[in-house]
Amino acid sequence: xxxxxxxxxxxxxxxxxxxxxxxxxxxxxxxxxxxxxxxxxxxxxxxxxxxxxxxxxxxxxxxxxxxxxxxxxxxxxxxxxxxxxxxxxxxxxxxxxxxxxxxxxxxxxxxxxxxxxxxxxxxxxxxxxxxxxxxxxxxxxxxxxxxxxxxxxxxxxxxxxxxxxxxxxxxxxxxxxxxxxxxxxxxxxxxxxxxxxxxxxxxxxxxxxxxxxxxxxxxxxxxxxxxxxxxxxxxxxxxxxxxxxxxxxxxxxxxxxxxxxxxxxxxxxxxxxxxxxxxxxxxxxxxxx
Numbered sequence: 215x216x217x218x219x220x221x222x223x224x225x226x227x228x229x230x231x232x233x234x235x236x237x238x239x240x241x242x243x244x245x246x247x248x249x250x251x252x253x254x255x256x257x258x259x260x261x262x263x264x265x266x267x268x269x270x271x272x273x274x275x276x277x278x279x280x281x282x283x284x285x286x287x288x289x290x291x292x293x294x295x296x297x298x299x300x301x302x303x304x305x306x307x308x309x310x311x312x313x314x315x316x317x318x319x320x321x322x323x324x325x326x327x328x329x330x331x332x333x334x335x336x337x338x339x340x341x342x343x344x345x346x347x348x349x350x351x352x353x354x355x356x357x358x359x360x361x362x363x364x365x366x367x368x369x370x371x372x373x374x375x376x377x378x379x380x381x382x383x384x385x386x387x388x389x390x391x392x393x394x395x396x397x398x399x400x401x402x403x404x405x406x407x408x409x410x411x412x413x414x415x416x417x418x419x420x421x422x423x424x425x426x427x428x429x430x431x432x433x434x435x436x437x438x439x440x441x442x443x444x445x446x447x448x449x450x451x452x453x454x455x456x457x458x459x460x461x462x463x464x465x466x467x468x469x470x471x472x473x474x475x476x477x478x479x480x481x482x483x484x485x486x487x488x489x490x491x492x493x494x495x496x497x498x499x500x501x502x503x
Contacts, residue, residue, distance in 0.1 A: 217296070217298050218298070223298065223299060223302075224299055227299045228420050229297075229299040229300040229302070229303045229417065229420070230299040230302065230303070232303045232413050232416060232417055233299070233302045233303040233306060235413060236303065236306035236307075236310070236410075236413055237306070239409055239410075239413075240306055240309070240310055240409075240410055240413075242313075242406045243313075244313050244314075244316045244317035244320055244403065245316075245320070247317070247320075247399045247402060247403050248398075248399050249320070249321065249324050249325050249399040249400075250399075251397070251398050251399065252321070252325045252396075252397040252398065252399040252400055253324070253325050255396040255397050256325050256326060256397070258396075259396075260462075262458075262462050263462045263463065264326075266390070266458075266461060266462055266463065266465075267326075267390075268322075268326060268329060268332065268335070269335045269454065270383060270386055270387060270454075271318055271321060271322060271326070272322075272332035272333075272335045272336070273335060273336070273340065273383065273454070274314075274318050274380075274383060275315070275318040275319060275322065275332070276332075276333075276336060276344060277344055277375065277379070277380065278311060278314040278315040278317075278318060279315050280344045280345075280348055280349070281311050281348070281371060281375060281376075282308070282311040282312050282314075282315050283349075284348055284349050284352040284353070284371070285304075285307065285308050285311060285352065285371070286308070286352075287352045287353055287354075287355035287356050287367070288304070288352060288355060288364075288367060288368070288371070289301065289304045289305075289307075289308065290355070290356070291355050291359050291364060292304060294359065295359075300417075300421075303413075303417060304417075306413075307413075307414055307417070310410040310414070313410075314407050314410070317403050317406075317407065321399075321400055321403070325397075325399075325400070337449075337450060337453035337454065337456075338453070339446050339449035339450045339453055340450050340453070342446055343370075343374070343375065343379070343443070343446050343447070343450065344375075347370055347443065347446070348370055348371065348375060351363075351366050351367040351369075351370040351371070352367050352370070352371065354366070354367065355367055361425045361428070361429040361432050362429075362431065362432060362435045364421070364425055365422060365425050365426070365432050365435045365436050365439065366435060366439050368418050368421050368422050368425075369418075369422065369436055369439040369440055369443070370439065370443065371418065372414055372415055372417065372418020372419070372421070373415070373418055373419075373422070373440065373481050373482075373485075374440070374443045374444075374446075374447055374478075376411050376414050376415050376418070377415045377418065377477060377478075377481045378444075378447045378474050378477045378478050378481070379447055379450060379474070380411055381408075381411075381473075381474075381477050382451060382470055382473055382474040382477065384404060384407075384408050385470065385473055386465060386470060387400075387401075387404050388401075388404070389463065389464070389465060390462075390463035390464075390465060391404075393463065393464065394463060415481070419481065419484050419485055419488065420488070422436055422485045423485055423488030423489050426485070426489040427488075427489055433486075433489055436485060437482075440478070440481075440482055444475075444478055447474055447478070448471055448474055448475065451467065451470050451471050451474050452467060452471065455467040455470075
């Protein structure tokens with residue numbers, strides 16, 4: 215029996231409403247961004263300033279590739295459970311992660327001159343998250359589709375990687391580029407990427423709240439996984455600042471550690487509130503973020 219010829223789709227469901235929002239807002243094209251001003255701005259930066267921009271961009275570039283590659287097991291699990299509305303949204307999720315990967319690579323090639331050895335910016339904690347924790351938690355779903363495994367994967371991907379690390383990275387980009395009034399093409403792309411990621415985070419909160427409401431013990435798994443990964447997330451922020459005695463653009467480690475911690479607390483609080491009051495109460499709020 216096929217859902218769309220039996221009961222149809224639920225237009226009021228949170229995932230389908232995210233799907234509608236993705237169709238309206240997610241159609242931007244990385245190839246259409248104008249980088250002409252960005253190239254002249256890049257040429258006017260000092261070596262240290264270029265290094266900071268490259269460092270941050272390399273972290274996003276590798277991170278976007280990693281989440282693009284690692285998302286498929288979650289899509290398979292959702293599809294196997296017959297959650298068609300969620301699967302429809304996840305098709306946009308994967309499409310958008312691919313666009314983000316293209317966007318950052320285009321900036322590196324067309325503005326920064328295709329620099330090599332960007333892996334030098336990938337610190338030990340960064341490698342631990344993106345080369346070990348992220349792929350392991352998602353690929354586990356190929357053999358373990360339990361609610362607990364789904365919760366660990368969703369915490370890693372949508373809450374820590376996107377909801378804490380990426381959000382903190384966007385704040386860094388915004389601070390340094392807007393205050394300096396440079397690189398409008400990069401800034402425009404970042405706004406689009408952040409809009410996409412807000413929907414991904416909203417789905418992650420929805421998924422975790424649903425799992426916690428439906429299955430005893432999942433809330434404890436969520437708390438444990440969040441607590442396990444927070445030190446790594448904060449270590450990535452600190453290690454990013456380690457090479458600089460005085461970072462350019464007025465950036466400070468303390469500000470971004472505090473911001474990452476606040477993002478962590480906010481995501482955890484929203485999951486807990488939805489667990490207590492139901493995903494219906496969460497949906498309206500998260501859909502507008």
